[in-house]
Amino acid sequence: MPGLTAYFGLMDIGKPKAGETVLVSGAAGAVGTVVGQLAKQAGCRVVGIAGSDEKVELLKNEFGFDEAINYKTTPDMTTAIATACPNGVDIYFDNVGGEITDAAIMNLNFHARIALCGQIAHYNATEVPMGPRLFPRLLTRKVLLKGFIVSDYLDRVQEGFAALAKGVKEGKLKYRETIVEGFDKLPEAFLSLFSGENKGKMIVKA
Numbered sequence: 001m002p003g004l005t006a007y008f009g010l011m012d013i014g015k016p017k018a019g020e021t022v023l024v025s026g027a028a029g030a031v032g033t034v035v036g037q038l039a040k041q042a043g044c045r046v047v048g049i050a051g052s053d054e055k056v057e058l059l060k061n062e063f064g065f066d067e068a069i070n071y072k073t074t075p076d077m078t079t080a081i082a083t084a085c086p087n088g089v090d091i092y093f094d095n096v097g098g099e100i101t102d103a104a105i106m107n108l109n110f111h112a113r114i115a116l117c118g119q120i121a122h123y124n125a126t127e128v129p130m131g132p133r134l135f136p137r138l139l140t141r142k143v144l145l146k147g148f149i150v151s152d153y154l155d156r157v158q159e160g161f162a163a164l165a166k167g168v169k170e171g172k173l174k175y176r177e178t179i180v181e182g183f184d185k186l187p188e189a190f191l192s193l194f195s196g197e198n199k200g201k202m203i204v205k206a
């Protein structure tokens with residue numbers, strides 16, 4: 001499911017072209033790691049955002065990202081993204097929302113695309129969060145922003161499976177799993193998604 005989410009969000013909404021820059025938030029997770037690798041295969045420069053130095057190293061050394069940023073130790077994300085993406089951002093694959101997305105929007109190129117996949121920074125919010133209102137930026141840069149749910153692509157599942165399976169078989173698509181043993185650990189495992197303890201797909205083994 002995360003692989004299909006990455007595939008359809010990137011390919012159908014992002015429509016990557018060689019030479020473009022793809023920025024991925026939640027990059028070291030189940031969806032993000034696949035987005036980055038598919039974007040590299042499409043010939044793009046790929047920059048990931050994640051929440052630890054260990055994840056930053058993993059993105060660069062194991063998953064082939066060109067650059068990665070630890071948002072937890074970076075005070076000015078707008079400048080950090082500008083530095084990591086000297087030609088601006090053509091595709092922003094958003095898994096998290098919040099301030100990271102505000103910073104990403106400030107770096108979008110004309111005709112950029114945002115694949116709006118997840119907003120984990122908001123899932124526990126009890127009020128609608130107030131932030132900078134950046135829609136004028138989207139307007140003037142003529143940005144396409146499209147939310148999607150992977151089940152929108154049910155009729156194309158075989159296409160997604162075929163593309164992803166080919167990548168795995170050829171060794172071009174790697175994945176990580178964080179496995180927690182014991183059904184009773186399910187709540188703990190779920191909550192740890194919010195503190196970023198997983199790398200790749202969080203799985204509870206009963």
Ligand SMILES: NC(=O)c1ccc[n+]([C@@H]2O[C@H](COP(=O)([O-])OP(=O)(O)OC[C@H]3O[C@@H](n4cnc5c(N)ncnc54)[C@H](OP(=O)(O)O)[C@@H]3O)[C@@H](O)[C@H]2O)c1
Nearest residue numbers: 029030031050051095096117118119120121148149150196
């Ligand atoms: N649209 C769809 O059909 C679809 C399908 C599947 C998943 N999703 C969504 O896509 C996103 C990624 O899913 P996934 O399965 O790949 O999850 P995941 O990335 O494996 O796990 C969540 C990660 O989000 C990061 N995170 C948590 N709270 C954060 C915050 N406040 N700000 C920034 N980062 C935060 C953590 O990593 P760090 O250490 O980097 O903080 C955590 O490891 C989720 O938002 C999920 O709900 C959407």
